[in-house]
Amino acid sequence: MKLHRNLVFATIDSLHQIFNEQKQADKVLKNTLKRDKRWGARDRSFIAETTYDIVRWKRLYAEIAEVKEPFDRSNLFRLFTVWATLNGITIPDWPQFEKTPTRRIKGRFDELSKIRKYRESIPDWLDELGEKELGKKWDAEISALNKTADVVLRVNSLKPESKALQNELFDGGIETENIKGLPEALKLKERANVFTTDMFKKGWFEVQDASSQKVARLLNPEPGMRVIDACAGAGGKTLHIAALMENKGQVIAMDIFENKLNELKRRARRAGAHNIETRTIDSTKVIKKLIEKADKVLIDAPCTGLGVLRRNPDAKWKLQPEFLERIRKTQAELLDSYSRMVKPGGELVYATCSILPSENDKQVKAFLSRDSGKDFSLVKAEKIMPSSSGFDGFYMALLKKKA
Numbered sequence: 001m002k003l004h005r006n007l008v009f010a011t012i013d014s015l016h017q018i019f020n021e022q023k024q025a026d027k028v029l030k031n032t033l034k035r036d037k038r039w040g041a042r043d044r045s046f047i048a049e050t051t052y053d054i055v056r057w058k059r060l061y062a063e064i065a066e067v068k069e070p071f072d073r074s075n076l077f078r079l080f081t082v083w084a085t086l087n088g089i090t091i092p093d094w095p096q097f098e099k100t101p102t103r104r105i106k107g108r109f110d111e112l113s114k115i116r117k118y119r120e121s122i123p124d125w126l127d128e129l130g131e132k133e134l135g136k137k138w139d140a141e142i143s144a145l146n147k148t149a150d151v152v153l154r155v156n157s158l159k160p161e162s163k164a165l166q167n168e169l170f171d172g173g174i175e176t177e178n179i180k181g182l183p184e185a186l187k188l189k190e191r192a193n194v195f196t197t198d199m200f201k202k203g204w205f206e207v208q209d210a211s212s213q214k215v216a217r218l219l220n221p222e223p224g225m226r227v228i229d230a231c232a233g234a235g236g237k238t239l240h241i242a243a244l245m246e247n248k249g250q251v252i253a254m255d256i257f258e259n260k261l262n263e264l265k266r267r268a269r270r271a272g273a274h275n276i277e278t279r280t281i282d283s284t285k286v287i288k289k290l291i292e293k294a295d296k297v298l299i300d301a302p303c304t305g306l307g308v309l310r311r312n313p314d315a316k317w318k319l320q321p322e323f324l325e326r327i328r329k330t331q332a333e334l335l336d337s338y339s340r341m342v343k344p345g346g347e348l349v350y351a352t353c354s355i356l357p358s359e360n361d362k363q364v365k366a367f368l369s370r371d372s373g374k375d376f377s378l379v380k381a382e383k384i385m386p387s388s389s390g391f392d393g394f395y396m397a398l399l400k401k402k403a
């Protein structure tokens with residue numbers, strides 16, 4: 001592979017913003033990729049994939065390159081050199097690469113790969129936490145979480161034309177395959193930008209990982225029910241719930257952030273989902289009004305997101321141990337408060353995109369032992385681990401309230 005100067009520079013500029021200005025990787029890349037209209041699909045994917053790779057392997061590459069944060073421009077070029085060398089790419093004779101000790105890179109890589117926190121490129125505290133919570137399983141999980149994620153689509157059953165999606169994508173050069181047990185899922189055989197297709201604009205599908213698609217299936221909403229999605233965000237699962245309800249009944253999508261619910265409304269219009277109503281949680285009254293009013297409630301709780309590190313590798317560097325403590329407290333509070341919206345005889349699903357027991361089964365167990373959970377019983381729970389499933393790490397538990 002020959003390296004092109006403007007693509008490498010665009011990658012370095014993106015890394016500078018992510019590492020030194022603490023900006024979110026996906027937002028930085030969205031802007032960078034707008035910079036030059038002449039860039040084709042390959043150029044764009046070089047910038048995006050290389051940037052994500054260097055973000056993912058930051059600690060390992062920094063140790064190999066012997067550079068420390070904050071990274072100046074020459075440090076960023078050294079990180080880039082480590083990436084290129086380990087990927088078998090010849091370093092060009094540009095002045096930016098002059099001082100790079102390329103020969104030592106492979107030796108340092110072999111030496112550092114013996115130690116998990118360097119090999120898997122994670123902060124010390126995260127490595128300790130993973131081992132404490134998952135024991136021996138942590139090795140396989142963190143290794144799986146460092147792979148790149150598949151792109152999975154959820155075909156929108158509210159659009160009858162979407163039955164033709166697989167064939168139409170094929171005609172457009174995008175090959176997909178089905179996923180066993182998930183009737184609406186299509187996995188791309190190769191990464192592609194599906195957001196620019198007409199089919200996306202017409203609302204035939206959403207991009208949603210297989211694990212995430214399992215959550216609404218576990219909730220199993222039926223047409224005509226009243227269902228509350230209490231932490232709806234921009235509505236990935238709300239849209240799935242509305243589709244399973246065939247647009248009949250009512251979905252109340254709630255979040256503390258109005259801007260996320262506005263995005264949800266935009267997506268609902270594209271998807272042709274007409275039975276969704278949004279409510280911003282700006283006071284406790286919003287919840288009180290709905291006590292014992294819902295057939296089903298979904299709490300897709302805010303969490304560390306450790307199950308989706310493949311998609312957000314920069315979370316490794318942005319997460320802090322104090323956040324985990326705070327979020328566990330929030331999760332318990334949400335279980336106590338939002339479970340009150342379930343009707344007698346109704347059901348509750350608690351879900352996270354984390355693989356930590358302290359955010360998952362331990363939360364559910366503690367809830368069931370508190371007064372707030374005394375009317376609930378556990379029907380079933382599923383832990384999806386990235387190493388064995390190849391999907392995002394997720395946890396979901398179905399609880400039933402006494403009639």
Ligand SMILES: C[S@@+](CC[C@H](N)C(=O)[O-])C[C@H]1O[C@@H](n2cnc3c(N)ncnc32)[C@H](O)[C@@H]1O
Nearest residue numbers: 230231232233234235236237255256300301302
């Ligand atoms: C895991 S995300 C939800 C993802 C969304 N359900 C989806 O499928 O796209 C968790 C959401 O909970 C929201 N949240 C945080 N604290 C909350 C609270 N106290 N009550 C309700 N939602 C909250 C966050 O804004 C975030 O959108």
